């Protein structure tokens with residue numbers, strides 16, 4: 001089986017296929033985790049399995065278990081910490097929205113709590129005392145994205161997968177006998193099964209095979225302070241975008257839901273961040289359609305810095321020492337694509353993990369590997385079925 005893409009989705013798929021005893025080769029054009037999987041914030045979302053676990057619960061809770069196992073059982077230091085997360089509330093409207101949301105999630109059996117500002121400051125002393133409260137998500141966690149993705153790749157190698165870096169795939173064809181011929185810079189590979197895990201570049205691979213894969217690049221950008229003594233303990237988010245996107249997701253035929261901008265115009269402010277083990281405080285939030293441009297937008301960085309300082313006032317006095325950006329693979333309907341692409345035999349995809357693919361990628365790869373190993377579609381993957389949106393190119 002051959003996998004294109006050495007981000008967290010591809011690395012996890014390789015690891016779990018190898019664990020099932022399959023012969024696996026992964027081709028990555030840069031290093032492992034050289035795209036989104038290496039530059040993300042390292043926030044791991046998890047609200048619990050709930051009373052009736054759906055795909056989201058499987059992806060987040062299953063991934064959480066894989067991260068835990070890498071750190072605690074398999075001997076990889078990925079800087080994993082089950083830190084919990086606080087989503088801060090700035091306005092009366094956000095307060096009312098978050099109270100309802102917490103009640104709904106609790107009724108579903110999810111692990112969330114509504115905290116007063118005072119209670120939240122007991123967990124996170126630097127929070128602004130003027131905040132109106134917080135949603136607390138105790139299962140949420142964090143890890144170093146590069147180390148975690150590379151640990152999955154190393155675990156895959158340990159199980160016998162061939163992980164080939166600096167192998168850019170330049171074309172793919174399928175022969176009459178259904179075998180795939182994959183041309184890479186240094187070599188040609190023949191494979192029985194092809195798995196597309198190429199993140200924001202999946203559509204390009206699809207074109208070689210005559211299919212339209214509706215995944216488009218969305219730029220995410222971040223900033224960091226210099227290393228500071230420990231001051232931020234959870235991952236920190238804000239209720240503003242969650243509430244705005246609930247009222248108006250903003251998607252249409254060419255635009256995925258839950259972006260911060262429409263064209264150059266800002267629709268909302270989004271916020272996520274944490275303090276890394278080296279002491280740097282890192283924050284980000286913007287999600288913008290700008291093609292494959294990975295130059296950070298300074299204006300958006302400043303808006304995000306201000307937003308972060310509204311949660312943690314000391315950040316207003318900390319200079320930004322570094323900015324960066326990466327491309328998130330958003331599907332047009334916002335749901336992941338995990339499973340078989342029906343237009344071609346033995347063609348599969350694991351992508352569309354959007355803005356939370358670090359926290360969901362490990363389980364996405366594991367579920368795809370299970371479906372491939374058993375040869376049976378998994379019921380839990382029904383809502384991620386690529387058949388709903390992949391079309392034949394005319």
Ligand SMILES: Cc1cc2nc3c(=O)[nH]c(=O)nc-3n(C[C@H](O)[C@H](O)[C@H](O)COP(=O)(O)OP(=O)(O)OC[C@H]3O[C@@H](n4cnc5c(N)ncnc54)[C@H](O)[C@@H]3O)c2cc1C
Nearest residue numbers: 005007008009029037040041043169199326356357358359
């Ligand atoms: C700034 C930022 C912050 C984020 N923060 C978070 C967060 O806190 N938590 C979270 O859960 N998610 C976060 N995300 C989202 C997350 O990073 C992505 O959803 C996830 O990394 C996608 O993983 P992937 O493996 O699908 O894609 P990628 O990591 O992009 O991997 C795809 C790989 O395919 C390779 N490739 C493409 N084409 C070819 C080819 N032709 N030949 C060979 N190789 C090829 C690329 O080089 C790349 O390495 C963030 C993203 C960004 C950009």
